[in-house]
Amino acid sequence: MPDRTAGVVAATCAAGLAAAVLVLGATNPPTPKAITTxxxxxxxxxxxxxxxxxxxxxxxxxxxxxxxxxxxxxxxxxxxxxxxxxxxxxxxxxxxxxxxxxxxxxxxxxxxxxxxxxxxxxxxxxxxxxxxxxxxxxxxxxxxxxxxxxxxxxxxxxxxxxxxxxxxxxxxxxxxxxxxxxxxxxxxxxxxxxxRPLLPEQTVAVTPGPDDGEVPER
Structure with missing residues (x-):
């Protein structure tokens, strides 16, 4: 019987904790992420x-x-x-x-x-x-x-x-x-x-230009 009583108490505590979490979640909702569309x-x-x-x-x-x-x-x-x-x-x-x-x-x-x-x-x-x-x-x-x-x-x-x-x-x-x-x-x-800036050399479509040229020292 003591074991059964302990189980009931544990279950009651767990239920109470879950309810508290729900209340905290309702009163302190997560901060929404910034919209960057x-x-x-x-x-x-x-x-x-x-x-x-x-x-x-x-x-x-x-x-x-x-x-x-x-x-x-x-x-x-x-x-x-x-x-x-x-x-x-x-x-x-x-x-x-x-x-x-x-x-x-x-x-x-x-x-x-x-x-x-x-x-x-x-x-x-x-x-x-x-x-x-x-x-x-x-x-x-x-x-x-x-x-x-x-x-x-x-x-x-x-x-x-x-x-x-x-x-x-x-x-x-x-x-x-x-x-x-x-x-x-x-x-x-x-x-x-x-x-995203429009580059001066982009005259037809916004696509990457070639990257096969020699890199100068300065």
């Missing part, structure tokens, strides 16, 4: 003409709602030139990629806030690649030449993440040297959307 930039394999049309459709030239946007340039530009092209629309990120013929070089994003940090951004981009430059395989040599050219303030900016009223983003899309501007809905939150 928004994105700026073309999809892999997308036709460039389709992306350019989609980017244009995302703009509302009469709206004063503030939105995040992605600027694509006709060709690679320096950081300060990117600042000049975007005018009064503030830049939050610069997207760097060193152009080397028939070589796939890395894309590096640098957060910026104002003209001074924009001027320093190429150096920050270079510093992010220096960690791999001691490896003398192909990728190490690619990173080394990219880091060197970025440190020399090369014309290597391929895109910029910006934020401004839709009307200003639409006006920016008409600036000579700006290839396209794509805007997100006004409720998009920075850090919760992906960005």
């Amino acid at each position: 928004d994105r700026l930039g073309p999809d892999s394999g997308e036709l460039v003409a389709d992306y350019l049309a989609r980017a244009a459709e995302s703009l509302d030239g009469s709206s004063q709602e503030t939105s995040w946007g992605l600027v694509a340039f006709d060709t690679e530009v320096t950081a300060t030139a990117a600042d000049d092209l975007t005018g009064d629309v503030p830049i939050s990120q610069l997207w760097f990629r060193v152009p080397v013929e028939r070589v796939q070089t890395p894309i590096v994003a640098v957060g910026v806030a104002g003209a001074e940090s924009i001027a320093r951004a190429p150096g920050y981009a270079a510093a992010r690649l220096y960690g791999t430059t001691g490896e003398w395989d192909r990728q190490g040599r690619i990173d080394a030449v990219s880091a060197y050219r970025l440190a020399q303030d090369c014309a290597c900016v391929v895109g910029a993440t910006v934020r401004g009223p839709q009307s200003e983003l639409a006006a920016l899309a008409e600036v000579p040297g700006v290839r396209a501007v794509e805007a997100l809905p006004a409720d998009a939150v920075f850090g919760r959307f992906a960005v």
Whole structure:
């Protein structure tokens, strides 16, 4: 009988513990994961003409709602030139990629806030690649030449993440040297959307270019 009584007590305790867990779960639900379905930039394999049309459709030239946007340039530009092209629309990120013929070089994003940090951004981009430059395989040599050219303030900016009223983003899309501007809905939150810049050499489809060229020393 004592064993039977102990079993009843154990079962009662287990049931009570389960109920407590359910109550705690109801009053303290797990934190939902951030939704990251928004994105700026073309999809892999997308036709460039389709992306350019989609980017244009995302703009509302009469709206004063503030939105995040992605600027694509006709060709690679320096950081300060990117600042000049975007005018009064503030830049939050610069997207760097060193152009080397028939070589796939890395894309590096640098957060910026104002003209001074924009001027320093190429150096920050270079510093992010220096960690791999001691490896003398192909990728190490690619990173080394990219880091060197970025440190020399090369014309290597391929895109910029910006934020401004839709009307200003639409006006920016008409600036000579700006290839396209794509805007997100006004409720998009920075850090919760992906960005993929359109590269200047991508003229037909968004596909990787050749990677069989000689890697220069500098």
